[in-house]
Amino acid sequence: xxxxxxxxxxxxxxxxxYSGDRIEPAVELATHGELxxxxxxxxxxxxxxxxxxxxxxxxxxxxxxxxxxxxxxxLPIAASKGVRIVSNMGAANPLAAAQKTAQIVRELxxxxxxxxxxxxxVLDAVLKGAWLFEETxxxxxxxxxxxxxxxxxxxxTPIVGALDAGxxxxxxxxxxDPSLFTAPLIHAFGWRMxxxxxxxxxxxxxxxxECAGQVTGGYFADxxxxxxxxxxxxxxxxxxxxxxxxxxxxxxxxxxxxxxAATCKExxxxxxxxxxxxxxxxxxxxxxxxxxxxxAPDRVRVVGGRGSAPTQTFKVSVGYLDGFIGEGQISYxxxxxxxxxxxxxxxxxxxxxxxxxxxxELRLDIIGVDSLYGNTLGLTVGEPPEVRARVAGRTAxxxxxxRIGDEVExxxxxxxxxxxxxxxxxxxxxxVQSVLLPRxxxxxxxxxxxx
Amino acid sequence: xxxxxIAHSRTGDKGNTLNVxxxxxxxxxxxxxxxxxxxxxxxxxxxEIVRGDVIRYELPKLAALNFVLQKALGGGVTRxxxxxxxxxxxxxxxxxxxxxxxDPAGDK
Numbered sequence: 001x002x003x004x005x006x007x008x009x010x011x012x013x014x015x016x017x018y019s020g021d022r023i024e025p026a027v028e029l030a031t032h033g034e035l036x037x038x039x040x041x042x043x044x045x046x047x048x049x050x051x052x053x054x055x056x057x058x059x060x061x062x063x064x065x066x067x068x069x070x071x072x073x074x075l076p077i078a079a080s081k082g083v084r085i086v087s088n089m090g091a092a093n094p095l096a097a098a099q100k101t102a103q104i105v106r107e108l109x110x111x112x113x114x115x116x117x118x119x120x121x122v123l124d125a126v127l128k129g130a131w132l133f134e135e136t137x138x139x140x141x142x143x144x145x146x147x148x149x150x151x152x153x154x155x156x157t158p159i160v161g162a163l164d165a166g167x168x169x170x171x172x173x174x175x176x177d178p179s180l181f182t183a184p185l186i187h188a189f190g191w192r193m194x195x196x197x198x199x200x201x202x203x204x205x206x207x208x209x210e211c212a213g214q215v216t217g218g219y220f221a222d223x224x225x226x227x228x229x230x231x232x233x234x235x236x237x238x239x240x241x242x243x244x245x246x247x248x249x250x251x252x253x254x255x256x257x258x259x260x261a262a263t264c265k266e267x268x269x270x271x272x273x274x275x276x277x278x279x280x281x282x283x284x285x286x287x288x289x290x291x292x293x294x295x296a297p298d299r300v301r302v303v304g305g306r307g308s309a310p311t312q313t314f315k316v317s318v319g320y321l322d323g324f325i326g327e328g329q330i331s332y333x334x335x336x337x338x339x340x341x342x343x344x345x346x347x348x349x350x351x352x353x354x355x356x357x358x359x360x361e362l363r364l365d366i367i368g369v370d371s372l373y374g375n376t377l378g379l380t381v382g383e384p385p386e387v388r389a390r391v392a393g394r395t396a397x398x399x400x401x402x403r404i405g406d407e408v409e410x411x412x413x414x415x416x417x418x419x420x421x422x423x424x425x426x427x428x429x430x431x432v433q434s435v436l437l438p439r440x441x442x443x444x445x446x447x448x449x450x451x
Numbered sequence: 452x453x454x455x456x457i458a459h460s461r462t463g464d465k466g467n468t469l470n471v472x473x474x475x476x477x478x479x480x481x482x483x484x485x486x487x488x489x490x491x492x493x494x495x496x497x498x499e500i501v502r503g504d505v506i507r508y509e510l511p512k513l514a515a516l517n518f519v520l521q522k523a524l525g526g527g528v529t530r531x532x533x534x535x536x537x538x539x540x541x542x543x544x545x546x547x548x549x550x551x552x553x554d555p556a557g558d559k
Binding site: 271272275325361367373394431 | 455476508510517544
């Protein structure tokens with residue numbers, strides 16, 4: 001794309017909606033989508049904290065585990081078609097991700113420039129301050145010794161900088177998910193960073209596309225009510241964006257899925273609280289004026305996003321170790337299954353008391369009866385043919401965590417009749433909460449890596 | 452009739468807060484949906500799932516409501532003991548709510 005010529009239309013493709021997402025839809029988009037940019041969003045709230053732990057063990061790690069597989073699959077075709085790539089697969093280590101990608105690019109003999117965006121890691125600043133967790137109001141000081149990561153949600157600016165400087169591939173750590181999409185638009189159309197209406201509409205576009213298949217019919221089907229064809233070959237979305245910010249959300253004609261007003265509405269409101277104030281690092285976006293129009297099958301036009309100046313803070317995700325969760329499950333079937341599962345749960349509760357297992361919180365569920373909604377909904381009619389008893393407890397020690405699953409397992413020979421398929425597990429809890437940091441503390445930048 | 456007959460829904464999570472969108476299949480039912488589905492009714496139906504307040508936002512241009520459910524994720528996705536730590540299944544629970552039939556001619 002010649003930087004001096006403003007394009008009429010920019011085509012964005014979404015290549016992943018989470019870290020473990022399917023890979024072929026991205027290859028299909030790069031091949032047939034006539035894309036300008038292919039964007040991979042791969043970093044959930046907790047993923048980066050897990051990645052930080054990986055980096056602690058090995059300084060060359062800490063980026064997305066599927067980075068290499070995705071790059072090898074998509075780079076040859078992306079390079080031949082001139083599709084540029086933006087992704088947060090850098091996770092906790094964007095520089096290492098860029099170096100790994102450079103190695104792949106060298107092997108494949110591709111003439112691509114690769115940039116890494118850094119500056120989201122603000123662990124030092126967070127540990128030095130008396131910040132409060134946003135949701136609970138608790139001071140982080142109490143958690144100081146257990147904090148493993150602190151990453152600010154960066155905006156589009158460093159990505160735009162890298163694209164303006166000619167990067168073909170931009171790898172970031174934590175950035176606000178929509179910014180992965182707003183940045184190529186700002187770069188291509190030359191939108192100003194104080195053009196709030198444009199940035200508001202760009203946020204709408206990014207938000208619609210960032211979860212990939214969730215706008216093309218994924219996470220939508222409900223047999224008898226909402227039909228989606230060929231979900232096994234679900235196509236990922238394309239956003240055709242005009243210079244005035246009007247977007248048409250579509251997909252490849254031969255790919256599975258569907259794009260409709262309904263799929264776009266569900267995705268627009270996904271993970272939104274006040275729709276008039278969707279807080280982003282570059283803008284406060286307002287979705288209340290958005291209109292969604294089906295122009296043709298699988299072609300939906302979205303206009304009307306607005307915006308105003310952002311707040312004076314960056315949101316920062318703080319990851320900290322928070323003890324262990326031990327869990328055990330066992331199944332019961334046939335007549336009286338629910339009663340036997342209930343008896344099983346009573347026994348485990350008493351056994352944990354008798355044997356002195358210390359839990360800070362204990363949860364007893366019967367899967368098939370009350371595991372999703374508790375005793376809230378009177379939806380159950382009759383007895384289910386099979387149920388699964390589940391015990392989960394929070395503990396300070398890993399030994400106590402294992403005791404929970406052990407006490408479920410011993411039900412085989414010590415519990416109610418007919419228990420089967422017992423399983424047990426323990427996981428260390430890496431909890432995430434947010435703090436707000438003054439903007440000036442966060443200093444994003446980008447660097448090119450050697451090929 | 453159940454809410455599912457006239458609306459569809461998706462759940463999203465942020466920390467210990469859930470949001471549940473409720474979107475009319477037919478935009479003409481929005482007035483009916485708005486009258487039926489108050490924040491109080493949603494809170495009462497979801498019972499112990501929501502430990503905090505329920506706030507309702509209206510999006511008339513999309514014929515949709517957005518409910519924000521506070522303290523609904525057992526302390527937050529990352530530390531919850533729940534089987535469905537993200538609360539993904541709550542949208543389906545809400546669609547089971549019994550509502551009165553809308554006027555076949557749409558909103559008056």
